[in-house]
Amino acid sequence: MTRALIRPEKCGECQPCEVQRQCAMKAVFREDPNEQPWVDFYRCSGCLKCKAFCPNDAIEAIRHPCDGRARMGW
Numbered sequence: 202m203t204r205a206l207i208r209p210e211k212c213g214e215c216q217p218c219e220v221q222r223q224c225a226m227k228a229v230f231r232e233d234p235n236e237q238p239w240v241d242f243y244r245c246s247g248c249l250k251c252k253a254f255c256p257n258d259a260i261e262a263i264r265h266p267c268d269g270r271a272r273m274g275w
């Protein structure tokens with residue numbers, strides 16, 4: 202099962218986040234406009250189309266979402 206993870210160290214905190222804007226599953230959330238966006242793994246389909254939307258190459262495809270490396274939504 203593949204999901205998209207936004208790598209916090211790579212995310213440039215764009216305004217707006219194109220990954221959030223263009224995700225067809227509405228799987229990307231940002232509670233506060235000044236915070237980094239994050240992917241809800243329950244909503245994410247793993248299509249990885251967002252890789253093309255992110256100018257900072259912050260999207261990583263992961264197969265084991267609960268590895269504890271970043272903010273998790275699983």
Ligand code: SF4
Pocket residue numbers: 207211212213214215216217218219220221238254255256257258259
């Ligand atoms: S487009 Fe990429 S770098 Fe910019 S805020 Fe979204 S995830 Fe972060």
Ligand code: SF4
Pocket residue numbers: 204205223224225226227228229240244245246247248249250251252
């Ligand atoms: S992999 Fe697809 S569903 Fe998941 S965040 Fe990226 S664009 Fe949205």
